[in-house]
Amino acid sequence: MSTPSVPPNAGQIMQAVRHALRDTDINPTEAMDILSWAQEELPAIYERDQTAYLVLGSYRSPYIRRVRSVSDRLNRRYGTYAFVIGDLDDIEIPRLPEFRVKFHLTAALADYIASVIEQDAGGEINELGKISETEYFEKAYVLPRGYQWETESNLQDKEDVFAAAAQIETATGAGKETKQSELAALVDRASSAGIDVTVTELTEWLADHDPEVPSYSWVHLNDFRLFELQDRCYPWLTEDELLERTDELPGSPRPRWEQ
The missing domain is CATH 3.40.50 (Rossmann fold)
Structure with a gap:
């Protein structure tokens, strides 16, 4: 053998x-x-x-x-x-x-x-x-x-911010308070990118629209963002x-x- x-x-x-x-x-x-x-x-x-x-x-x-x-x-x-x-x-x-x-x-x-x-x-x-x-x-x-891009280096206009907000809103495994906190953080990143938008504006847009985006869990969106930053x-x-x-x-x- x-x-x-x-x-x-x-x-x-x-x-x-x-x-x-x-x-x-x-x-x-x-x-x-x-x-x-x-x-x-x-x-x-x-x-x-x-x-x-x-x-x-x-x-x-x-x-x-x-x-x-x-x-x-x-x-x-x-x-x-x-x-x-x-x-x-x-x-x-x-x-x-x-x-x-x-x-x-x-x-x-x-x-x-x-x-x-x-x-x-x-x-x-x-x-x-x-x-x-x-x-x-x-x-x-x-x-x-x-x-959808979530970091300031990739946010080009309000449409990008709205798309990122829809992604946050549809994420599974996160409560309302967490999502509101993330929308606020998104607004801060948008401001750093020179985009003028408010949490109220994002919230109203989400209420008026029914965005169709892939629904990922909160944990996985955070992993995607980590790779995005890299x-x-x-x-x-x-x-x-x-x-x-x-x-x-x-x-x-x-x-x-x-x-």
């Missing part, structure tokens, strides 16, 4: 596994199964002349189609390997939480992470929490559907816009003949 192959960066891989499992002990067979899986499933990440992109998002229809659109778009670039966790084979470690191992392994080894978010539910929302609260944050980018938030509405935003992600460019 041939000896299972071990990747050259086995130490880095096992460090990511320990992080995923919070230093839970694993037996030698499990360790070898994980290393063999990594050698078999993730060889392109070991090629240092390639830029590796982990693409996160919902695997449910119709969302998965747009996740794959982002992955396919990135793979058109020179020297780029983009992948989604769902396309990787199972590791076959029934005692351990397999998805946690896969997530931390791929996130640790990838050069960049792109998270496509369209809804306030599903696995991609849990992944957002993972990338915003871990060491992976520095290489992560979010692409939330329908997110210039790593790429909102979109249509699939064409999603692909345009994907082209703005860092890394090698697409071939000139495709642009």
Whole structure:
């Protein structure tokens, strides 16, 4: 019987596994199964002349189609390997939480992470929490559907402020007092951007309109704003816009003949 192959960066891989499992002990067979899986499933990440992109998002229809659109778009670039966790084979470690191992392994080894978010539910929302609260944050980018700018550097006129107010108003998981406080903070940021608007004006506009915007939770809007402050938030509405935003992600460019 041939000896299972071990990747050259086995130490880095096992460090990511320990992080995923919070230093839970694993037996030698499990360790070898994980290393063999990594050698078999993730060889392109070991090629240092390639830029590796982990693409996160919902695997449910119709969302998965747009996740794959982002992955396919990135793979058109020179020297780029983009992948989604769902396309990787199972590791076959029934005692351990397999998805946690896969997530931390791929996130640790990838050069960049792109998270496509369209809804306030599903696995991609849990992944957002993972990338915003871990060491992976520095290489992560979010692409939330329908997110409205909330920071002064991106507020251009009153329409932007109204859109941000509608987003605050429709957020789930926040009470009336919190929303009023956030509207006041939005007005302050708008003022810093040279836009004259009041909380009363925003409140009256919201009462007179029934804005249709994606409803995200209060926690996730705060995560989006964090990425916005870091210039790593790429909102979109249509699939064409999603692909345009994907082209703005860092890394090698697409071939000139495709642009």
